[in-house]
């Protein structure tokens with residue numbers, strides 16, 4: 001089976017290395033000629049364990065988006081705000097048999113892409129694996145996790161067995177679900193409850209226990225919003241779930257706080273931004289969520305970062 005990885009960052013390199021280790025035909029699709037030239041100076045995609053004691057390099061081939069080769073399996077591994085432009089660059093290379101995995105956090109970008117590609121099977125992923133780049137094209141596998149995968153389009157199709165088998169054989173811990181939207185909405189709500197507050201209070205996840213009144217009130221609003229959005233299953237036990245994630249990840253900085261600390265654009269529009277838009281469309285009553293979004297935007301603006 002042949003794989004193309006569009007977005008050779010932390011997760012893209014993590015997937016590429018594991019697939020290449022299983023002798024799959026893997027190609028990176030890089031942003032431009034400069035990135036390609038830089039990649040060609042490296043020994044290939046590097047993958048290290050969390051302690052960075054062992055690093056293996058995989059001499060994976062790389063190309064640019066206009067390459068004429070058709071794409072069988074595409075992993076879209078860029079940030080949510082880059083996803084639409086990135087897919088547009090390779091859409092002409094997809095066939096009716098292509099399968100696309102969307103790895104983006106939050107919600108919103110996946111739906112836009114499914115609309116752009118009505119005849120392509122788009123699988124959305126919700127990943128709890130953690131990785132960061134030690135240097136360009138060198139990923140450090142910082143946290144074991146799980147990858148939920150499911151069809152975005154609810155019309156029932158049999159699970160993509162061959163793809164799932166390949167992922168499992170490559171030690172990519174994929175779990176198939178017939179209801180990926182529940183996973184995505186649940187993760188969205190958890191991220192809405194945790195990530196912005198870690199930026200606003202500039203703290204690790206565990207320190208949020210000081211703001212329990214605010215978090216519990218926010219969870220109540222999010223729970224109602226999920227129900228109104230037709231996601232009652234994702235709403236179930238949200239407050240309990242949020243506190244359990246806070247406890248389990250107490251020593252971590254949320255992904256949004258890490259972005260801010262590294263002066264990188266955040267995925268705000270696909271997390272709280274998406275939730276606020278949804279609430280406005282459904283005439284939801286979510287004053288705490290809206291106030292949080294405004295406060296987060298003020299902090300981002302003060303740091304010179306985009307507020308969308």
Ligand code: NAD
Pocket residue numbers: 006007008009010011012029030031032077078079080082085086089103104105127128129130131132133255267
């Ligand atoms: P990243 O920033 O490390 O990598 C994204 C890569 O995509 C970058 O190298 C960027 O140059 C590339 N890219 C963007 N547009 C492109 C284009 N048009 N053509 C070619 N390349 C392009 O991001 P990441 O950390 O790997 O995260 C990817 C997604 O996965 C995000 O939505 C993130 O929230 C989610 N996620 C990440 C982690 C993690 O631990 N890193 C965990 C769970 C979810």
Ligand code: KPL
Pocket residue numbers: 190191194195205245249252253254255256
């Ligand atoms: O997913 C996360 C993130 O940081 O984006 C949580 C679960 C909040 C862990 O930090």
